[in-house]
Amino acid sequence: MKKYYQSWGRYPRAEQEVVRLWSRHDPFPLDRIDGKTALPRGNGRSYGDSCLNDGGMLIDVRGLDRLIDFDPETGILRCEAGVLLADILKFAVPQGWFVPATPGTRLITVGGAIANDVHGKAHHQDGTFGRHVRCFELLRSDGSRYLCTPQENSDWYRATIGGLGLTGLILWAEIALKRIGSPYIDSETVKCTNLDEFFSVSADSDQDYEYTVAWLDCTARGPRLGRALFSRGNHVNTVPDKLPRIPGRRLSVPIEPPITLVNSLSLRAFNKLYYARQREHRRREIVHYEPFFYPLDAILEWNRIYGPRGFFQYQCVLPGNDGRSAVREVLERITASGEGSFLAVMKIFGDLDSPGILSFPQSGVTLAIDFPNRGRRTLSLLDQLDEVVRAAGGRVYPAKDARMSAESFDHYYPQWRELLPYTDPILSSSFWRRVTGVAA
Amino acid sequence: MRRVLIIGATSAIAQATARLLAADGDALFLAARDRERLQSVADDLRVRYQVQTETSVLDVTDYTAHEGLVDQVTTTLGGLDTVLIAHGTLPDQKACQLSSGETRREIEVNALSVISLLTPLANHFEQQGHGTLAVISSVAGDRGRQSNYVYGCAKAAVTVFLGGLRNRLHSAGVQVLTIKPGFVDTPMTREFRKGALWASPEKIAEGIHRAIVKRKDVVYLPGFWRLVMRMIREIPEPVFKRLNL
Ligand SMILES: Cc1cc2nc3c(=O)[nH]c(=O)nc-3n(C[C@H](O)[C@H](O)[C@H](O)COP(=O)(O)OP(=O)(O)OC[C@H]3O[C@@H](n4cnc5c(N)ncnc54)[C@H](O)[C@@H]3O)c2cc1C
Ligand SMILES: NC(=O)c1ccc[n+]([C@@H]2O[C@H](COP(=O)([O-])OP(=O)(O)OC[C@H]3O[C@@H](n4cnc5c(N)ncnc54)[C@H](OP(=O)(O)O)[C@@H]3O)[C@@H](O)[C@H]2O)c1
Numbered sequence: 001m002k003k004y005y006q007s008w009g010r011y012p013r014a015e016q017e018v019v020r021l022w023s024r025h026d027p028f029p030l031d032r033i034d035g036k037t038a039l040p041r042g043n044g045r046s047y048g049d050s051c052l053n054d055g056g057m058l059i060d061v062r063g064l065d066r067l068i069d070f071d072p073e074t075g076i077l078r079c080e081a082g083v084l085l086a087d088i089l090k091f092a093v094p095q096g097w098f099v100p101a102t103p104g105t106r107l108i109t110v111g112g113a114i115a116n117d118v119h120g121k122a123h124h125q126d127g128t129f130g131r132h133v134r135c136f137e138l139l140r141s142d143g144s145r146y147l148c149t150p151q152e153n154s155d156w157y158r159a160t161i162g163g164l165g166l167t168g169l170i171l172w173a174e175i176a177l178k179r180i181g182s183p184y185i186d187s188e189t190v191k192c193t194n195l196d197e198f199f200s201v202s203a204d205s206d207q208d209y210e211y212t213v214a215w216l217d218c219t220a221r222g223p224r225l226g227r228a229l230f231s232r233g234n235h236v237n238t239v240p241d242k243l244p245r246i247p248g249r250r251l252s253v254p255i256e257p258p259i260t261l262v263n264s265l266s267l268r269a270f271n272k273l274y275y276a277r278q279r280e281h282r283r284r285e286i287v288h289y290e291p292f293f294y295p296l297d298a299i300l301e302w303n304r305i306y307g308p309r310g311f312f313q314y315q316c317v318l319p320g321n322d323g324r325s326a327v328r329e330v331l332e333r334i335t336a337s338g339e340g341s342f343l344a345v346m347k348i349f350g351d352l353d354s355p356g357i358l359s360f361p362q363s364g365v366t367l368a369i370d371f372p373n374r375g376r377r378t379l380s381l382l383d384q385l386d387e388v389v390r391a392a393g394g395r396v397y398p399a400k401d402a403r404m405s406a407e408s409f410d411h412y413y414p415q416w417r418e419l420l421p422y423t424d425p426i427l428s429s430s431f432w433r434r435v436t437g438v439a440a
Numbered sequence: 441m442r443r444v445l446i447i448g449a450t451s452a453i454a455q456a457t458a459r460l461l462a463a464d465g466d467a468l469f470l471a472a473r474d475r476e477r478l479q480s481v482a483d484d485l486r487v488r489y490q491v492q493t494e495t496s497v498l499d500v501t502d503y504t505a506h507e508g509l510v511d512q513v514t515t516t517l518g519g520l521d522t523v524l525i526a527h528g529t530l531p532d533q534k535a536c537q538l539s540s541g542e543t544r545r546e547i548e549v550n551a552l553s554v555i556s557l558l559t560p561l562a563n564h565f566e567q568q569g570h571g572t573l574a575v576i577s578s579v580a581g582d583r584g585r586q587s588n589y590v591y592g593c594a595k596a597a598v599t600v601f602l603g604g605l606r607n608r609l610h611s612a613g614v615q616v617l618t619i620k621p622g623f624v625d626t627p628m629t630r631e632f633r634k635g636a637l638w639a640s641p642e643k644i645a646e647g648i649h650r651a652i653v654k655r656k657d658v659v660y661l662p663g664f665w666r667l668v669m670r671m672i673r674e675i676p677e678p679v680f681k682r683l684n685l
Contacts, residue, residue: 022452025480
């Protein structure tokens with residue numbers, strides 16, 4: 001039963017026993033947990049330690065992978081919690097339906113999407129994933145089951161959405177899918193030469209484009225600080241005559257290099273090239289939804305390029321108008337440090353409420369940047385970023401975190417104690433113990 | 441489109457295989473003993489692939505149900521082209537050593553029930569002159585080992601029975617497929633430590649699907665087990681009996 005489960009960032013390392021669940025009709029596997037703590041586990045696409053439970057158990061729910069019911073008229077899907085968004089897309093897209101609030105990878109489970117109340121390129125119009133969850137069933141370690149909807153057991157509903165897997169096992173959920181006219185996206189990429197341009201293009205796009213996000217060059221400094229390729233798009237309503245290429249075979253990073261392949265030299269070169277690749281100010285094209293939403297899914301196990309020490313992703317949101325100056329400061333600190341990576345994205349969140357007590361998204365600008373783990377150097381930079389984010393009244397995303405202090409967490413989520421009455425006595429995670437100081 | 445009967449349809453390997461068959465557009469008749477879980481498997485296939493899925497609750501040791509099964513399936517699906525027998529249990533070897541009753545029960549579920557089911561099915565296929573009988577045996581049936589020989593002996597019986605059946609039905613144009621998986625991460629093996637030799641049920645299902653389509657006789661899944669088992673079979677008995685296997 002012992003298995004080496006990691007998180008996507010491959011940091012920190014943790015050891016835990018794994019129990020697999022195979023049916024939503026099975027009881028809570030209390031007998032196999034013998035006195036330890038346990039944590040539900042989806043597809044392990046969280047970066048840090050919120051999907052780890054060092055020294056305890058993981059309850060792997062990927063075996064709950066059945067669709068239960070679907071109404072092709074209304075787009076309402078009921079499915080088990082271990083179903084991957086990729087599986088939903090596979091059967092729903094041909095019928096004209098899409099996953100709402102989809103994040104930047106489709107290789108996550110419905111349970112994971114709920115427990116982190118994930119968001120995506122459509123946040124400014126559709127809000128978080130939790131907003132599209134009509135109901136779900138929660139199984140607690142004492143065997144009790146709760147049917148949760150915004151009306152019924154609404155406190156459990158709010159605690160479990162964004163509840164980091166701590167309130168119980170989500171067994172199945174009912175999701176309202178989003179109507180689409182075709183699998184294709186009419187997309188446009190706009191070059192932004194600096195941060196101000198990013199903000200103005202973003203403001204111009206929010207109304208007319210359901211999807212927006214910017215890829216950020218986190219090596220550009222001075223007057224070019226914040227230069228970015230801003231991508232926006234809408235579903236095409238009629239299937240185009242000339243079909244764009246659907247991505248074929250996936251690549252994979254076959255081995256783990258002994259050291260990270262991401263260093264300041266490779267990074268500067270890549271970012272320069274990537275930004276320069278697009279000559280024109282705007283480029284418009286019809287693309288299939290896969291490369292548009294999930295470019296990284298085309299390279300399996302790309303997280304290996306960072307070598308055995310793994311990497312961090314830092315994702316913060318900086319609210320309101322202060323956002324701008326705080327973003328500038330965050331970026332200045334990163335460029336000055338020479339850290340950072342290829343993967344840096346920036347997006348304006350909308351002001352739709354997130355349903356969960358601990359949901360991350362709030363109105364403002366969000367930044368997500370990968371950092372190879374170079375030990376203390378990286379950690380102290382991230383601590384500095386926390387200072388800026390705290391001063392600006394922002395927060396950091398637990399799904400991506402492996403290092404924020406308990407003090408920072410308390411700052412970001414002062415409401416976290418509201419979750420305590422709903423946490424299951426058996427359930428805990430490495431993350432939760434670290435940020436709350438609650439013992440195992 | 442095939443019309444397929446799957447016995448032990450709630451097995452993890454069977455479910456994964458059913459998805460590949462349903463993706464081809466096959467009509468499915470699913471038999472398993474747990475009503476709730478059987479229904480959840482059937483719903484998944486129907487919602488995912490919009491194919492016909494029928495269900496019937498069946499405990500394979502209920503022999504009175506075996507004879508009528510072929511008729512039941514052919515009437516609901518309008519015929520029967522392919523059968524997959526997937527049920528099984530993994531005995532507690534130590535418990536079997538202490539109880540002949542336990543041993544007989546394990547042989548019954550893993551061997552006798554399969555042989556009994558295959559008897560009317562073989563006649564149906566022989567008569568209609570086409571189709572596929574696919575049965576999950578195991579690498580464990582290739583040689584008796586102290587850690588697992590009750591299970592091994594049941595699977596060996598199934599393997600030999602299938603060999604004879606293949607020989608008999610070849611001239612009738614019927615495919616008889618013996619499937620020998622190695623270690624697979626399923627509920628059956630939940631208590632085991634999983635290492636590099638372990639495969640997912642999805643991976644095994646791909647192999648089963650391929651073997652059905654290509655009309656194979658015997659497949660080891662994943663394929664490297666063919667070599668491993670050949671080596672294990674080659675070890676002379678005077679040496680083998682001393683090994684801790
Ligand atoms: C390339 C990439 C891009 C990403 N892009 C985005 C993005 O754009 N937006 C975004 O929001 N996130 C993004 N993420 C993060 C990812 O979407 C979240 O971490 C997501 O929650 C992972 O889901 P998972 O199924 O892998 O769950 P895991 O990582 O295994 O678990 C996540 C949490 O869910 C809990 N959980 C899982 N299943 C259940 C269940 N059945 N019942 C109760 N709790 C459960 C776990 O306990 C844990 O707390 C990205 C990740 C990657 C690797
Ligand atoms: N897993 C491995 O490593 C492995 C290796 C080699 C071969 N195999 C073989 O592969 C086949 C499928 O097993 P699996 O790995 O997919 O395990 P599994 O998911 O545990 O499936 C076994 C199935 O057999 C069913 N079953 C047991 N007794 C039954 C009975 N009396 N009547 C009806 N159904 C019964 C079980 O039903 P319930 O769920 O209701 O108990 C279950 O659905 C088995 O023949 C097994 O021997 C497995």
